[in-house]
Amino acid sequence: MAKNSSARPLMSRIKDNLPIVVISIFSLILFVAIYIEGGNAQIFNTIITGGMWALLAVGLALVFGVMNIPHFAHGESFMIGAYVAYFTFTPMQEYLYTNPNKFLSAIAPLGAILTAGVAGAILGIIIEQLIFAPLRRRTKKDWIMNAFLLTVGISFVLSNGANLVLGPNFRGISRYWDVKAVEIGGAYMSVDRLIAFAISMVTIGALWFFLRRTRVGRAIRAVSQDETGAQLVGINLNFIQTLTFSLATAMASISGASLLFLFQAYPTVGGTPLYYAWYVVMMAGLGNVVGAIIGGFIVALLQTATQLFVAVSWTTVLPTVVMILVLLIAPSGIFGSEVKGVQEQ
């Protein structure tokens, strides 16, 4: 009897959180399998990839959580970031080639990435004010679907616009920092990768601090929980929404810029990052920022495992099957979505 009563809560707790339990076990198995097959190198690879997807997915989750926009042009923010970084970094690189300067060479890539972030923030403001603000003024009816279609249009315009202005050429760099790879636990990691990972973690950390500890950050969370309540306490909705969109765009741009050595800049480079970011967000739960961070790493595990055990070309097929299974068990994602609006559709 006593045994029964102590066992039941555990069982029912497991049952309540079935998706989380299943996905944790599944991730653990993948982790071990990847470690056995690929060793430290693949594990680091996974973690670094996970950081990138997390950074992108956090932006998506934020935009959906605060503004209820399913952002389909997030990949284009990534693309813009890559281009801006390319066009700011290559002239600096040429200058440094003729005028070597160790300090400047160390700092130049960061400058390029920061510039991309600023460009992304400005682009975010323009898009929000030019496209979403007018729609918001006209009607809030069917908002999620309309906003989604608008972002599809934006994505279409930006990627084809880039093709129109810059052509279909690939523009990339081989590396940002011309230094030897670092050895960690028997695996060699390029400095570019490590710094890209550090940037994604620092950006997520900064966002976290901003949302939790600052006045405006708290206001962003307030808007995501109750729009009317936020207005009633004196929060300027328009400002918060523009700021949120700008932040998300800037984060995607930073991500595109810091990965320029991996993803060369070309008009449709945003496709893959968009796919993975959406994948993470769908699996973790729309609008769930914490879920997006964890989800980023789970998806990276899945991706590495597919590449390692099946073939690179199957990376779009197998994860989709997993996703379908996840959504069948948990229609609103593993960590759930408490965002207003999702259930109201």
Next chain:
Amino acid sequence: MLELKNINAGYDFLQVLWDVSFRVDEGELVALIGPNGAGKSTTLRTIAGLIKLKSGEILFNEKVINDKPTHLISQMGISYVSEKLNLFTGMSVRENLILGAYAIRDKEVQLETLAYIFELFPRLEERKDQLAGTMSGGERKMLAIARGMMSKPQLMLVDEPSLGLQPNLTQDVFSALIQLRERGVTVLLVEQNVNATLSFSDRAYVLEQGKIVMEGPSKEIKANKHVRNAYLGI
């Protein structure tokens, strides 16, 4: 302090308020009573800027406010406690209260107000780290009123505070409102519980089918035959 002049307002094609005019003076506790669907909540929502006017004028401290967005009206010193409460359910009690003082940038003033609120509502202090969404109905009402007070408003619009509450909790909420008046806050109250409301408010307006049909000191209204028949069941 607050003056509504010939307000016409409503939702899309449905007009709810017809030529509504009334005033609330400084330091008063004014009740707005009437049957369901008369437009009481709509009146408050209109003052708070959540509904746009079709015609008319709303003056607050002699300034026109009906062309201003909600957040500016809130920052001017009007605090609206809606019947849905509109709490930030995923945040702690403390965070909800701090957000109530969003317009006050001075951190020290914020904390002073917070201390004062906790003194007024000790139950909220006990639960300051609890998520707003996990609290009981009565506690949520308290929190919503407290959050409304955090901005140090000159005027509070309180919508149906007793809705869905047990009688003893209703009493708590009412005594909180009376305390508010004693501390010099002007209150415009919409309430279903007409009997109690008329016994502690200063003046009252009766709203029926979107029109003000009666006004006067609460005592007189309470003695009125029509009110006694329609609302007090006597």
Next chain:
Amino acid sequence: MNSGKVAQEQSNSWNKFVEFINKLGFNPLGLALLIIIAVLPTTTPYFQQEYIVRWMIMGAFLAAQSIAFDFTSGYINIVNFGFAALLGVGAYASGIFANTTPFIAVAPGLNPWITIWLGAIVAGLVGFALGILTLRLRGIFAAVMAWFLGIALMGLVNNWTALTRGPLGMNPRKFLETTNNLPYFYIIFTMMIGIYITLKLVTRSHYGLAFKAIGQNLDAARASGINPIRYLVFNFTLSAFFAGFLGGFYAHYFGSLTPSTLMHTSKTVEILAIAYIGGRGSLWGGIAVAFPFVFLIELLRTNFSDLPGLHLVIYGVLMIVIMIYYPGGLAGFYDWIKSKVQRK
């Protein structure tokens, strides 16, 4: 007296005719325009040129797709983001069933006129599966699920090289021996009309009402006794069936299939743009937009060949502007004019 009777009889039979075409989803103006489109390539010298006929074929092909697409998005309010992939499934299936060459593992060598139906059935089955999968998902989740499924299908086609030759592409045989485009125009034109009439009849029945009810509010629809499972799955299946059917036409007309030119998400976006500019939930809006669009786009492409993709940018901008300021699209504009005229 006598002539008056004749006139009355004439107007009577005219009314009967209007009533009849109305039942099929046409009005006299629309039907007249369609007949003009149909006879243009045989009568006018300009339209007799082969490349213009090809544009007309493209127009009818896009129009037919937008009808099938609107059947889902305009009625049950779920954007089928995997539409192009479903079309690709039909195209590949039909191409494989008709295959006679040794380049592909199987060579059933069936007649393309039969395989086009088989392709449609295969696509319909995939659509059926998609309908089942998206049952528990709402709005945006369903759209993203369809998108993922589309990407997965494209990945599958890319990888299943024994059947599809993957990115190398396959070359299905053509419907006809002729290099003349005109017969193909009439094939696709007939398909377009057939799809339009079929779907119009479905949406005019109680199914159409149920679709709209589900699209506006799933829970309310369920509460009023509509079984969403049946309608959602039926809608997806039928829409996918026609997508696959059109894919079969593509396969046996162009005679060349690659995953990225056929199944990519950007292809869905093109159809989405046409359907939305035409007006959601109208079915006919896409036809009215597709033909002028193809001409506009092709003229832009030939005259501004130094600006690649200009037409796509214009597409996107137009779509954004319509979405923000005029969500009814062309069909909404038409209804507005009609109501003005009738009021007068």
